[in-house]
Amino acid sequence: MSTEEDIETYLDKEYIKKHPGSKLLYERAKGVFARGVTHDARFFRPMPIYCVEARGSRKWDVDGNEYIDYWMGHGALILGHAHPAVTEAAVNQARRGTHLGASHELEIEWAEKVTRLLPCASDGLVEFTSSGTEATLLALRLSRAYTGRQRVIKFLSHFHGWLDYTIIDHNPDLSPPLDSSYPPGIPDGTLRSVTALPPNDIEAVERTIEEGDVACVILEPGGASMGYLPTYKPFLEWLRRITRENGVVLIFDEVVTGFRDSPGGAQEHYDVTPDLSTLGKILGGGYPGGAVAGRREIMEMLEFRDEEGWEGMRVRHPGTFNANPLSAAAGNACLSLIMDGYVHPEINVAGRTLRSAFNDAFEDSGIQGLAWGTTDSIVYVGFGFSPEDLEVSDIHGYIDFQKKKAMNNEAIAHLDKAMINRGVHPMGSRFILSRVHTEEDIQKTAIAFYESLKELRGEGLLKEFI
Numbered sequence: 001m002s003t004e005e006d007i008e009t010y011l012d013k014e015y016i017k018k019h020p021g022s023k024l025l026y027e028r029a030k031g032v033f034a035r036g037v038t039h040d041a042r043f044f045r046p047m048p049i050y051c052v053e054a055r056g057s058r059k060w061d062v063d064g065n066e067y068i069d070y071w072m073g074h075g076a077l078i079l080g081h082a083h084p085a086v087t088e089a090a091v092n093q094a095r096r097g098t099h100l101g102a103s104h105e106l107e108i109e110w111a112e113k114v115t116r117l118l119p120c121a122s123d124g125l126v127e128f129t130s131s132g133t134e135a136t137l138l139a140l141r142l143s144r145a146y147t148g149r150q151r152v153i154k155f156l157s158h159f160h161g162w163l164d165y166t167i168i169d170h171n172p173d174l175s176p177p178l179d180s181s182y183p184p185g186i187p188d189g190t191l192r193s194v195t196a197l198p199p200n201d202i203e204a205v206e207r208t209i210e211e212g213d214v215a216c217v218i219l220e221p222g223g224a225s226m227g228y229l230p231t232y233k234p235f236l237e238w239l240r241r242i243t244r245e246n247g248v249v250l251i252f253d254e255v256v257t258g259f260r261d262s263p264g265g266a267q268e269h270y271d272v273t274p275d276l277s278t279l280g281k282i283l284g285g286g287y288p289g290g291a292v293a294g295r296r297e298i299m300e301m302l303e304f305r306d307e308e309g310w311e312g313m314r315v316r317h318p319g320t321f322n323a324n325p326l327s328a329a330a331g332n333a334c335l336s337l338i339m340d341g342y343v344h345p346e347i348n349v350a351g352r353t354l355r356s357a358f359n360d361a362f363e364d365s366g367i368q369g370l371a372w373g374t375t376d377s378i379v380y381v382g383f384g385f386s387p388e389d390l391e392v393s394d395i396h397g398y399i400d401f402q403k404k405k406a407m408n409n410e411a412i413a414h415l416d417k418a419m420i421n422r423g424v425h426p427m428g429s430r431f432i433l434s435r436v437h438t439e440e441d442i443q444k445t446a447i448a449f450y451e452s453l454k455e456l457r458g459e460g461l462l463k464e465f466i
């Protein structure tokens with residue numbers, strides 16, 4: 001469905017009818033943005049919704065439609081939109097200056113909270129960046145500088161931001177081969193320095209480390225793409241052992257899982273402590289920010305030293321907005337509330353309730369589908385999936401999983417549209433919760449989900465999944 005002329009379903013007609021203001025803005029946006037949107041994930045056909053305001057679990061679009069929001073700032077807003085304590089901290093700081101061109105106490109407080117919450121940083125150090133992407137970039141550079149090695153191991157579909165090294169999955173040796181087309185704009189040397197392996201594949205990691213020159217292994221500890229394709233605890237434990245034995249730096253990308261899977265992130269949840277963690281999203285309480293945190297001797301590659309020759313070995317890291325006071329104030333307020341211990345029990349109950357309501361809805365409507373989550377507060381839905389499909393540990397399992405996922409894409413787009421028409425805004429196949437989603441929100445979402453399935457089934461849009 002790409003143009004208005006293609007409209008056939010009630011679903012699409014309703015979507016267009018409810019969003020005339022968004023349509024006008026999208027037409028205007030296409031005059032200034034190549035893809036009409038400002039983040040790949042916000043692209044939506046026939047046009048995305050344009051929002052004007054958000055509070056708590058809700059947001060409103062330019063046409064006056066209200067939504068229960070499950071984007072939650074791409075996972076940054078664990079306390080919900082415009083949380084009073086976070087907003088007050090940020091507004092107070094904005095009045096006192098958003099950039100002091102100097103060091104400030106808030107950045108120390110912010111880093112101290114990270115070291116108190118995150119096991120890998122408890123005796124370690126912190127370095128702030130402006131985004132999760134920058135945090136990945138810095139973690140890879142630190143690992144290479146510390147080990148004196150070049151190669152990076154990542155895992156297929158694990159997302160670490162849009163930097164050259166990890167934005168694509170490069171591995172020409174995989175059998176059966178993956179699509180080996182090289183995306184434009186990324187130097188060959190950069191691609192060749194990174195090897196993407198099947199998730200949870202112990203043998204593949206072992207082989208690659210044996211080949212030598214591996215500086216680090218980076219992964220989303222909860223699973224690929226915010227936990228969509230799970231990582232398993234025994235694999236994390238095994239990774240910890242093999243990286244330690246081989247002097248390879250283990251990096252957990254906790255941009256999503258940090259402060260979400262538990263106050264101490266996935267590493268606390270799975271009880272596996274990496275050498276370094278990257279952070280973002282919740283770290284800044286909904287304001288831009290990122291960080292690398294972890295083992296002192298690796299982080300010390302950033303240190304200024306008077307030693308002869310050190311400057312040539314030191315990792316450099318400028319960045320105008322590193323630890324800016326606005327994000328530091330908001331981040332401190334958010335992490336303080338997480339430290340109080342009330343956020344996680346409540347958000348996890350809400351997530352589990354939503355997940356089981358979705359599974360009931362699949363069953364009641366006779367549609368083959370599954371709702372799952374590697375952390376309770378992010379719920380995934382997939383058509384045609386069964387729990388066994390999530391157990392991927394080699395390239396064959398991965399390819400089967402990808403095929404299932406590809407079969408889903410169209411149905412998920414329909415589902416999103418049907419949900420949006422009912423006042424619920426999912427992030428593709430994800431529903432990201434916040435602490436302020438209420439029981440009523442969850443119930444309304446469950447009803448909207450069931451009704452959407454019925455509508456899609458009635459319109460013949462889910463034929464492959466009946």
Ligand SMILES: Cc1ncc(COP(=O)(O)O)c(C=O)c1O
Pocket residue numbers: 074131132133134136159160161162220226253254255256280281290
């Ligand atoms: C696991 C993970 N790492 C890194 C990033 C990149 O963070 P940012 O968008 O702040 O650059 C993301 C963003 O969604 C992410 O999900």
